[in-house]
Amino acid sequence: MRQSLEDEFTAFVAARGQSLLRIAHALTGDREAAQDLVQGALAKAYAKWPRIHTDAEAYVRKIIYNDRASAWRRPGRQNEVTVAEVPDVATSDHHDQHVADRLTVQRALLSLPARQRAVLVMRYLEDRSVEETAEALGCRPGTVASQASRALVKLRGLVGDRLTSMGGAR
Amino acid sequence: MRDLEESLRDAVLDLADDAPLAYDLAAVARTRGRRIRQRRRAALSAFVVVMVAAVAVPYVALRREPPQRVVEPAPTVTVAPSIVPRALPEFTVKSPYRLPGGATVSMLTLPGADDSKTYVSLDRSTGRYRQLAFAYDPLGMSPDGRLFAGSTGRGKVRIFDADDRTVDTVDVRMRFDFHSKPEWSPDGSRLLLPTEEGFAVYDVATRSHRVFNRPDIRYFCPDLCYFTWLPNGREVAVAHRDEGVRRTEERADVIKSVVVYSADTGVEVRSIPMTGAPVSTDAWSPDGRSVLIQVQQPDFNTSTRIAGTDTGALRGDPITGRAMFLPDGRILTVGNRYAELLTADGVPLEEMKLPSQFDDVIVTVTRS
Numbered sequence: 024m025r026q027s028l029e030d031e032f033t034a035f036v037a038a039r040g041q042s043l044l045r046i047a048h049a050l051t052g053d054r055e056a057a058q059d060l061v062q063g064a065l066a067k068a069y070a071k072w073p074r075i076h077t078d079a080e081a082y083v084r085k086i087i088y089n090d091r092a093s094a095w096r097r098p099g100r101q102n103e104v105t106v107a108e109v110p111d112v113a114t115s116d117h118h119d120q121h122v123a124d125r126l127t128v129q130r131a132l133l134s135l136p137a138r139q140r141a142v143l144v145m146r147y148l149e150d151r152s153v154e155e156t157a158e159a160l161g162c163r164p165g166t167v168a169s170q171a172s173r174a175l176v177k178l179r180g181l182v183g184d185r186l187t188s189m190g191g192a193r
Numbered sequence: 194m195r196d197l198e199e200s201l202r203d204a205v206l207d208l209a210d211d212a213p214l215a216y217d218l219a220a221v222a223r224t225r226g227r228r229i230r231q232r233r234r235a236a237l238s239a240f241v242v243v244m245v246a247a248v249a250v251p252y253v254a255l256r257r258e259p260p261q262r263v264v265e266p267a268p269t270v271t272v273a274p275s276i277v278p279r280a281l282p283e284f285t286v287k288s289p290y291r292l293p294g295g296a297t298v299s300m301l302t303l304p305g306a307d308d309s310k311t312y313v314s315l316d317r318s319t320g321r322y323r324q325l326a327f328a329y330d331p332l333g334m335s336p337d338g339r340l341f342a343g344s345t346g347r348g349k350v351r352i353f354d355a356d357d358r359t360v361d362t363v364d365v366r367m368r369f370d371f372h373s374k375p376e377w378s379p380d381g382s383r384l385l386l387p388t389e390e391g392f393a394v395y396d397v398a399t400r401s402h403r404v405f406n407r408p409d410i411r412y413f414c415p416d417l418c419y420f421t422w423l424p425n426g427r428e429v430a431v432a433h434r435d436e437g438v439r440r441t442e443e444r445a446d447v448i449k450s451v452v453v454y455s456a457d458t459g460v461e462v463r464s465i466p467m468t469g470a471p472v473s474t475d476a477w478s479p480d481g482r483s484v485l486i487q488v489q490q491p492d493f494n495t496s497t498r499i500a501g502t503d504t505g506a507l508r509g510d511p512i513t514g515r516a517m518f519l520p521d522g523r524i525l526t527v528g529n530r531y532a533e534l535l536t537a538d539g540v541p542l543e544e545m546k547l548p549s550q551f552d553d554v555i556v557t558v559t560r561s
Contacts, residue, residue: 033219040215048212049205058213062221069226128197128204147198148205158366162390163406179197 025073032072035079036065043083049144050091052133060087085159088141124182131181139174142167278531278544284551286322289315292527293534293545294519295561299338302555314338314355326357333375333384336559340397342375342384350375350386352395361400365393368411374419378426379474383456385420385429392420392429394456405459415446417470417487417495424477428453428462432470445489450505467505472497475517475560483537485516485524499524499539509539520560527558 040061047057064086068079075082132140138160145156153171157164284290290298300314301322312325315338329343329351340360342352348366353359367375368387376385384395391407415434422429434440435449451467454460469486471477476485484502488511489495496511512535514528523542524535530551534542 032223036215036219036222040218041212044212044215044218045209049208052208054211054213058218061215062218062225065218065222066225066229069222070229072226124200125204125207128200129208132201132204132208143201144205147202148209162408175197175201178201182197182200 028072028076031076032069035076039080039083040065043087046084046144046148047087047091049148050087050137050140052129060091063090081159088145088159091137091141127182128178131178134181135174135177139170139177142170143174146171278546280546281532281548283548286313287320289317289320292525292532292558293543294521294523294525296517296519296525296558297561298556299559300334300557301551302557304553304555316355323355325355327353333377334557335377335381335384335397336379337381340377340381342377342386344375348389350384350395352384352397361395363393363395363402365402365404366390367393376420376422376429376474378422378456379424380426383426385422385456387420391459392454394429403459405454407454407459407461409461410452410454413452415448415470415489416493417446417448417489419470421471421476422456422474423453424479424481427456429456430454430465430471432467433464444491445493448489451484451486465502465505467500468507469498469500472516477502478518478537479520479522483518485512485518497526499537509535512539515558517558517560525558527556 043061043064044057047060048054051057051060064083067086068075068083072079132143135143141160142156145151145159146153151159153164153167156167160167281292282290284298292298297315300312303311303313310328310332312328312332313322314325314334315322317338325341327341327343329341333342335341338355340352340354342350344367345351345362348364350363350365350367351359352361352363363386365386366389368389374387376387377383378385382397384397386393386395386402388404389411391405391410393402393404395402410431413433413436415432417432420429420431430451430453432448433450433452434446438447440446448468448470449466451465451471453462453465455462467484467486469488471484472487473485478484482502484500485497486500487495488498488507497513497516498507498511499509500507512524512526514526514531514533516524516526516535518537519525522537524537524539526533526535527547530547530549532545532547534545536542
């Protein structure tokens with residue numbers, strides 16, 4: 024690859040690497056898996072950098088989401104925690120209660136199927152629209168909406184009562 | 194008062210904030226990226242997908258325009274295999290280069306530095322080859338060489354002529370991966386575009402297209418994931434992997450069938466048991482009974498085989514080089530420096546030596 028393109032790739036990774044890792048960690052909840060996911064996506068981007076360098080970030084993000092979201096159909100790669108019930112987290116005061124809420128939701132989030140989790144991360148971490156999420160995941164907006172809806176129902180089922188008991192409103 | 198969505202937003206942010214620090218990402222990505230490239234190149238040279246065959250002819254030789262020679266079509270009937278391969282004539286840009294069986298070299302792709310490519314295609318109106326002014330990759334050339342289709346890299350496909358004049362631009366969210374490329378129908382009237390959610394079919398005459406959402410295609414697509422047209426020009430086919438076999442990057446996907454879809458309605462028409470993917474639109478025999486498929490071993494090594502379109506049963510020995518069925522039912526293979534004519538069952542008829550001009554050049558061959 025031409026040196027200028029090599030330099031461009033290095034600069035891209037330096038500028039956006041951390042941001043991509045944040046997304047990957049939100050998707051996986053596992054540092055090693057997050058690094059592997061980002062490195063894999065960047066490797067694919069590097070392999071065709073001359074073609075995609077003008078729109079590299081969108082390309083890499085799309086790979087990250089799709090590689091992760093497609094993990095649901097690859098049993099060997101799943102790292103979801105299957106939980107019938109999210110464990111209680113001990114709380115003492117209001118601040119601790121919020122922290123406990125977040126931990127509870129985190130655990131519940133990581134128990135969702137990868138595709139539903141991808142939808143939630145795009146919507147809640149990146150503030151992407153339904154259309155943008157659909158574009159990145161390669162599905163229809165209606166699918167995004169239904170996945171998000173199902174994910175929230177499932178989350179509510181896992182943690183809703185617990186949040187309410189801790190002072191949350193629904 | 195906090196509701197679930199607030200807590201969810203915080204939880205997602207907490208997870209993001211807890212990400213590891215980026216360290217040496219570029220170096221690792223480079224190493225892995227180079228491996229991907231090597232693997233792709235190895236796979237490409239092994240199965241010579243997408244209508245092309247790697248053969249050998251330095252670009253400088255083409256630029257030099259060797260002395261003009263009239264290239265005569267080679268004899269089309271040979272009863273017994275030749276012991277010594279017959280040397281085929283040298284290539285000249287001044288006349289169509291015919292291969293045995295009536296096939297024609299329609300385009301040469303000359304690799305340049307940095308993945309760039311230079312295309313030299315046959316202008317059938319003048320009978321001469323000319324260098325094209327564009328460098329799309331992949332590039333789909335219509336059977337008559339009049340139109341081209343290339344992905345703009347943002348899901349859109351541009352259709353243009355040899356002078357790089359835009360005929361149309363189709364926005365179909367074209368799939369963007371290694372194998373995906375625009376695929377022209379046998380008569381050149383339609384163009385199949387693999388999309389993120391299935392496929393689209395563009396009609397040249399009406400300049401319109403239809404999108405068929407078939408999420409099953411992507412879901413079941415194996416490593417060798419590309420479309421071919423059937424000889425009737427009304428159906429398209431794509432391989433499906435065996436979903437009962439766990440996927441892993443360590444081993445090639447196991448192909449279970451080739452599924453045929455209507456190009457008019459997008460509806461699945463039938464499924465053919467098959468252990469490989471049809472290598473190209475020219476891979477289907479004129480009588481529809483056989484197809485040349487790419488069979489991939491678990492270690493990603495591939496070979497071309499002849500398969501029946503009823504049960505997928507393989508017959509004959511593995512074939513080397515890019516293979517196609519000729520209109521008379523025989524098989525032509527174009528490989529690295531050699532071309533070969535075979536019977537429909539894969540029995541060798543004649544082997545020919547390609548001119549050394551074809552070194553390091555990708556040769557696209559069409560049936561006529």
